[in-house]
Amino acid sequence: MKTPGGAPTSNSGGSAMKRILVPLLGDEGDRPALDLAAALARRRGAHIDAMLFSRDATDMIPLVGEGFNAAMIDSIVQAAEAQASERATAARATYASWREAAGVSEDAAGSRPSATFSTVTGHLPYAVALPARAADLVVFSRGKGDSSQERSGLIEIAMLESGRPVLLAASDGGGEVGRxxxxxxxxxxxxxxxxxxxxxxxxxxxxxxxxxxxxxxxxxxxxxxxxxxxxxxxxxxxxxxxxxxxxxxxxxxxxxxxxxxxxxxxxxxxxxxxxxxxxxxxxxxxxxxxxxxxxxxx
Structure with missing residues (x-):
């Protein structure tokens, strides 16, 4: 790249964003965000933290209100745990197929893009704030799938509480950005x-x-x-x-x-x-x- 005056620049390498957080929810909104993060990582040799955010099943207890006995509460918690397990399975499968298709290694050594998968269980959407603060950039798709309301909550907390920039993919997923x-x-x-x-x-x-x-x-x-x-x-x-x-x-x-x-x-x-x-x-x-x-x- 050159300045308008024609002088060459050296705007690469050390100034690049090196750690990209992609919050996952185990639904169809995960893949577009991973694809967008991969496009950025390829240009900058960045590492992608694909992080599944899962709600603590016991968080459901204060929401049930009066009139629920112990058996009913146990049933609600079990249903929440089953849903969390399904989302975890879906997120891991999406991550695995994405990484293979994108050719992204899990080895963070060198200048090539890399990725890792992890799970955070906590109080949503606030659990995203702390890991987002340690990243250079947080990438989301638009609200898609059954978890669209939860994703919107994560986006807002990431914007308001992390002190980091948040990149939202185009509505159709889009391709490479930043040119x-x-x-x-x-x-x-x-x-x-x-x-x-x-x-x-x-x-x-x-x-x-x-x-x-x-x-x-x-x-x-x-x-x-x-x-x-x-x-x-x-x-x-x-x-x-x-x-x-x-x-x-x-x-x-x-x-x-x-x-x-x-x-x-x-x-x-x-x-x-x-x-x-x-x-x-x-x-x-x-x-x-x-x-x-x-x-x-x-």
Whole structure:
């Protein structure tokens, strides 16, 4: 890759994201996330932690309420344990078939991509926070399968509690990401942290576009961030567009498609979480679905 001025850059190797966490739930949503993680790992020689998150069956006891005798509670716990066992079997089978198809080794030595499988049993969705904090990146598919509500909970906790960027696959699964990136820029602290946390990805992109969506409440321009990215040796450009009637998220997606971008970077929950919940917001719209992979950080 070269800067706009033509000077070669050296944005590879040491700046790469080396540890990618892929939370699994033992359903059809696992494979798209693993495939996306493999595409990233191949470019960067990264290690993939495929981690099955399983709910502690005893967590069901406080939920049953009054009127349940010991036998009924035992039955509920046994059913939860049976479901956890089925999901574990499914997750292991998905992991095994994915690893064989992707040609990913379990040997982490050297610069080739590698992967390991493990299981975490705990209080969901909060159990994802600690392992996510030790990773460079957390990768999810969109909410799919019987566990879609649980996956949505894991995504939100990973975004709000881990301090790490979260990559959501495109709605159709998508392919390789990170070659052409569109940065949704509004000058917020969350957007600034998102850019800082994802510099290892941005610095290996072929092109980065900084887009300001003018919704009547934004006073920044893309120029300052473009300048910073250019000083890092990144082929960056910027522009400001008017928000469409469909909203900011749809505008970002449309502009990304027009640019041929394969990923959109956003600062998650730039407004308070309460305001996002009451009024809706760009983050929630991005979580709902997108034809382009979304990288969110906060």
């Amino acid at each position: 052409r990136v569109l940065v949704g820029w509004n000058g917020s602290a969350e957007a600034a942290r998102a850019v800082a946390m994802t510099m290892p990805l941005l610095s290996t992109a072929d092109a980065v576009t900084v887009l300001v969506v003018d919704d009547g409440d934004v006073t920044v321009t893309p120029d300052d961030l473009v300048r910073t990215l250019t000083l890092w040796g990144i082929a960056a450009s910027g522009r400001t567009v008017k928000v469409s009637k469909e909203g900011v998220a749809s505008t970002l997606e449309a502009e990304a498609a027009a640019d041929g971008a394969d990923m959109v970077l956003l600062g998650a929950y730039s407004h308070s979480r309460v305001r996002e919940f009451v009024m809706g917001g760009v983050t929630d719209d991005a979580l709902a679905g997108s034809s382009i992979a979304m990288l969110l950080a906060r």
